[in-house]
Amino acid sequence: MLKDIATGSTGSSPERMVVFKDKLYFLATNTGNVRQLWETDGTENGTKIVASLASASSLVVYNNQLYLSGRITNNDEVGAELYKVNLPDANLSAATSHAPEIKVFPNPSNGEFYLSNLKSGTFELFDLTGKLVKQGNFSGGKIATSVQPGYYILKVKTSATTVMIEKIKIQ
Template identity: 30%
Template sequence: MLKDILVGSNGSNPHFIATIGNLAFFRAQSTNGYELWASDGTSAGTYEVKDIRSGTGDGLSTNFPVPFAVYENKLYFRAVDGMTGTEIWVTDGTSAGTYRLFDLYPGAANADPEQLKIMGDYLYFFAKTATTGTELWKYSLKTSSVENPALALEARLYPSLSSSGQFFLEYAESDPLDIAVFDALGRQVSQVQLPGGTPLLLTTLPAGTYWVKISNHQGHTATQQVSIMR
């Protein structure tokens, strides 16, 4: 036995293995509930990566298909922290480097992402929102944008990092777009309607990372991550 994760006669019920370098990642139960663990093949090097759902609650649910995807030394998986619903998370094997990638279904509702699959520079998965139900989505591992391919909107904000909080909307059509901005906890912090070429002013928001949902009146959407650095 490599390590008695749940000390005593009860098993830790480890499931699912994905490898990155010399680390094997898996889900296991300890006194913190079911969480993400990693091991380098030694007892000392077997550890809980992060207590995602603080306390005894399960950060990684006990029943989900195709739980892990690997891209450029990072592991992508679904988890829940108790503040937002079940969403996609990413880790580099450290606690500080483990975080929710985005809040697709804002707030406490569950997006329930499933069937994570890397193809090229995209992460594909099934997930649900209040407006679309369960559909196919893709996340760009290069630009940090997420979209439903069937309802994709050709619109984007630039630059992705701003010191002033000003971003410009690139959109070829003339109809105005609905812009909703969410913070890292999934709380809506701004909502405006803008035509293409108009600046989005987030100058009053504090420094941090935000998710911006851009929608037209036909229900097509684009979701993009932007950051404000003071």
């Protein structure tokens, strides 16, 4: 375990991982059931909260910017919005451009996955030790793999430099 975000047996449910400027950003829930945006450089001391959120559904890198879809805890806005994460001070501002929300489905699957809002690009599949086990191109929003059942990290890139990392389960 890199860092105990939610102490106890509950777990922090880290998800929606993206790499941006040599750091990994992800969404997690703390012990108080508050959704948070986190960043890590791969060390315990380098793993920290970027922002607390009322809700969040996705992170995406587009045009060398990090975007977040969701609601900010201390914002007067009622509905979910698209925000640009301004680093290093981690301010969130309403974005003027729209990055696509990307989902991997079904998850878990038998090794065949579909990507919403992405038609073609490259993918890399890593086991939980970080070892690359499969890589290739995808088209039609479909990725087909033939690997042993288990948990993997899927990294997807497109020509527009969209990077998305998702934990997947192959049965």
